[in-house]
Amino acid sequence: MESNRIEQLLEKYFEAHTTEAEERDLRKYFSGDQVAEHLEPYRPMFAYFSEAKQERSVRQVPLKTRRHLYQWISVAAMVVLVAGVYFGKQYQERKEAEYAYLQTKKALGLLAANLDRGKEKVAYLHEFEETKQKIYKNN
Amino acid sequence: MLYVTTDQKLMTQSEFVNLVMPFKDKLFRLAKRLLVSTEEAEDATQEVLMKLWDKKKGIHGYRNVEAFAMTMTKNFCLDRLKSKQSGNLKLVHSNYADERSSLQKEVEVHDSVEWVGKIMENLPEQQKLVLQLRDIEEYEYDEISEMLDMKPTAVRVALSRARKAVRDQLIEKHSYGIQ
Structure with missing residues (x-):
């Protein structure tokens, strides 16, 4: 009497009208050892479906993502950039101070040279005084 | 789910x-x-x-x-x-290889359970997919139609064809006495 119900279910099954519960019943019936002889040809079908469901993927999926790597690269780039700006500024300030020192030195040197020249010219005043004295004496 | x-x-x-x-x-x-x-x-x-x-x-x-x-x-x-x-060249080559390997497999497949897998290999892609999702993974019709972007009626039609194709080829084999 069970095989009668199974026949009906099979008919529905091949028209794709069975519910999940009915299909579970079919799988259960065909996995048992009470399969009627005339239904035996259907057994491998259901046996295969159950067997195929046991297959497993064995490979581990590496999840070290590209996105995480990008994050670290951007952090590293940021550090380099900040350090570059900081040390660059320091270097620039030193160079500027050096330049200012040199310029000041040059200016002072120029001043000293001109002062010397001025002093040389002032020496001629002495000549003038001497001549003046000579004239006074002669009178 | x-x-x-x-x-x-x-x-x-x-x-x-x-x-x-x-x-x-x-x-x-x-x-x-x-x-x-x-x-x-x-x-x-x-x-x-x-x-x-x-x-x-x-x-x-x-x-x-x-x-x-x-x-x-x-x-x-x-x-x-x-x-x-x-790849055209590859196609010619793989056709040749396929024929050989399927012949070889036919010799190897003694078991009618394994034979079902071989039958499924030769089904059209859509029938293969529907049968896989329903009879092996046991998804609901609604889920299958969402996954495959098919109307529920189309899913049932493909599923019915796939199941009948497997049955017919299996019975054909069975009547030849290959067990």
């Missing part, structure tokens, strides 16, 4: 693994159904999961991550098959 809350917090690696592990094997079996080779199926599974991991920020937006991943797997494998066939 797997639903994800709309919680916006960032997903950690272990949360992702917990989300994906329950259906990883289903992706693999679907990929193997289409690509046949175990190695290629593992490659496809890995590729799909890595793509999904890259999308993890937006993963909360998908109502059903499992269905989405199954669709990704199907599309990935069909693309692989298409690009394989587009």
Whole structure:
């Protein structure tokens, strides 16, 4: 009497009208050892479906993502950039101070040279005084 | 079935693994159904999961991550098959190789249970997919029509054809007495 119900279910099954519960019943019936002889040809079908469901993927999926790597690269780039700006500024300030020192030195040197020249010219005043004295004496 | 809350917090690696592990094997079996080779199926599974991991920020937006991943797997494998066939020289070569290996397999397949797998290999892609999703993975019709982007009636039509094709070829073999 069970095989009668199974026949009906099979008919529905091949028209794709069975519910999940009915299909579970079919799988259960065909996995048992009470399969009627005339239904035996259907057994491998259901046996295969159950067997195929046991297959497993064995490979581990590496999840070290590209996105995480990008994050670290951007952090590293940021550090380099900040350090570059900081040390660059320091270097620039030193160079500027050096330049200012040199310029000041040059200016002072120029001043000293001109002062010397001025002093040389002032020496001629002495000549003038001497001549003046000579004239006074002669009178 | 797997639903994800709309919680916006960032997903950690272990949360992702917990989300994906329950259906990883289903992706693999679907990929193997289409690509046949175990190695290629593992490659496809890995590729799909890595793509999904890259999308993890937006993963909360998908109502059903499992269905989405199954669709990704199907599309990935069909693309692989298409690009394989587009190489003309390769096609000629692989046709030749296929014929040989199928003959060889026929000799090897003594068991009628294994024979069902061989029959499924030769079904049209859509029937293969529907049969895999319903009779092996036991998805509901609604889920299958979502995954394959097919109308529910079309799913039933393809499923009925696939089941009958397997039955007819199996009975044909059976009556020849190959057991």
